[in-house]
Amino acid sequence: MxxxxxxxxxxxxxxxxxxxxxxxxxxxxxxxxxxxxxxxxxxxHAAWGLSDSSEQFVLLSGFTLGSVFALKAARGGFGAARSDMARRTLRLYATHLTVFFMFAALVLWAEMCVPLPGGVERLGWSFLVERLWLALPAAFAMLYQPAFMGILPVFVWSMLLLPAFMWAAARAGGWALAPAVAAYVAVQLGLLETPSVGGTGIAFEPFAWAALFLGGALAGRRALLAGEGVQPRRWLVAGAAAVVAAGFWARLVGYGVLPGPEDPVAVAMHKEALAPARLLHALALAYLVAALVPREAxxxxxxxxxxxxxxxxxxxxxxxxxxxxxxxxxxxxxxxxxxxxxxxxxxxxxxxxxxxxxxxxxxxxxxxxxxxxxxxxxxx
Known part of the structure; x- marks a missing residue:
């Protein structure tokens, strides 16, 4: 708007x-x-529900950056907001690469000098050692993701999408989210997948996780421009609480504390693709915190x-x-x-x-x- x-x-x-x-x-x-x-x-809390901190971080980051982008666009124009987001994205990309190579150096040093045998292979760094000429460009493209190196790339990819999404949101409102939702559905149906290099896989499928990030950005934009904060509505609170309770029940059954299906937590597996049960649980948990926790206490x-x-x-x-x-x-x-x-x-x-x-x-x-x-x- x-x-x-x-x-x-x-x-x-x-x-x-x-x-x-x-x-x-x-x-x-x-x-x-x-x-x-x-x-x-x-x-x-990840041990007692179907989602963990990753979902909340992606959602909150989208919310914050959506609000920041909308504020800068309102004050300095779309170009200023886009330039600011480009700088933020570049800084995060540089941070990812710095952490990537520092962690690689640590694991390789530990394998050779401590020694800690097997760490390189167990944590997914063998490809870097054995095929350096392929691993380096894959690392810069964020398609080679050894252990712990998968979360920052999804933020970088999502932030790259944010300017175009905010431009569409200013003209189409919530409909701007439709392409991201369509990509999410395609991932769940097995029709869309980001290629990976080095045998480690993609830890957070960007075509799925971007929908959560951009949904948060849309909420952040509305909160800034229209003052549409989260309101505690009884039926929504009750529904969200039921979802969180169902996740708690599934964990208790999975741990053998309560009788039930053999593996009810399986519906939330496939974290890399942000399985629908994980997404629903994360949104329910976020809503309960936003609606019920006071701003000041x-x-x-x-x-x-x-x-x-x-x-x-x-x-x-x-x-x-x-x-x-x-x-x-x-x-x-x-x-x-x-x-x-x-x-x-x-x-x-x-x-x-x-x-x-x-x-x-x-x-x-x-x-x-x-x-x-x-x-x-x-x-x-």
Missing amino acids: PLAADALPPARPPRDLRLDIVRGWMQVSIFVSHIAGTAFAWGI AWMRLWPAQALAAIGRHSLRVFCVGLFLAWGASTALARWPEDAAWLDPLLVLGGAGALAAVAWASDGWRRWWPQRVGRGGVAE
């Missing part, structure tokens, strides 16, 4: 502390889920919530650091399984504390950096 000539551009919305806290919790959950063999995996000012909020504010940096910490924790648990009783909590709680420290250090860096740069006359 274009602004009228005499309309004022929308004001930048205040930062929603809920989103930061949720993002922080999801980063801690992702860190724990990446640690092979930890008992703390039972404590994250006393508990949000307590230090655990503030630590999560700091992590959420710097989620990309924390995610990248968390990958290396999770690899180190997994390696330690594999090498000294007899010490897991004390090593596991030390590694997990210490790692979570390290993520919080990275986030708080980033907060301090942000306060210092603009002032320091400004003295040189090149303020951001």
Whole structure:
């Protein structure tokens, strides 16, 4: 919906502390889920439902970037918004490549020097070692995805689609989402698939996950321009709660706690294709949090919530650091399984504390950096 000539551009919305806290919790959950063999995996929400933090991150990222794009387009025009998104996309792409090659160097060094035999093959880096001339271009094309290297590419691909989608949304509203929904359906029917190189597969099928990202972007645009926030409607709350309860029941049956079908969680498998049950569960969970958790509450000012909020504010940096910490924790648990009783909590709680420290250090860096740069006359 274009602004009228005499309309004022929308004001930048205040930062929603809920989103930061949720993002922080999801980063801690992702860190724990990446640690092979930890008992703390039972404590994250992915163990008790059909979806995990990945869906929420893609949805929230779409929501945030859709709002940012709409704000910049309203203030500076579509070209300014498109240029800003291009810079953001390029930075994320560069971050992915940096993490990719740093992680490759770590795994190869550990195999040769520690030594940790089998890590290269187990984590999918053999193709890089054996066929470097093919692995390098595939890595730059984001079609070669060893372990842990699959999530950032789906954000890059989705962000590349965002300017065209926002242009269509300004003219067709919700109908702009139709091509993404059609691609999602085609993926579920086995008619569409992104090719992969190196035998590792595509961890997050972009033709499926982009629909979730762009749906979030559409919601973010509407929230900014029309003030259409999430409202708690009884029938929607009841339906979403039923979906979440069904996911909890499926997990309990799968764990053998309750009687039921042999494997009810199987309906949510195929995370790479974002299976419909996963998508429905993720949307239901997101709606319940948005509709029922207040924007401000006393508990949000307590230090655990503030630590999560700091992590959420710097989620990309924390995610990248968390990958290396999770690899180190997994390696330690594999090498000294007899010490897991004390090593596991030390590694997990210490790692979570390290993520919080990275986030708080980033907060301090942000306060210092603009002032320091400004003295040189090149303020951001």
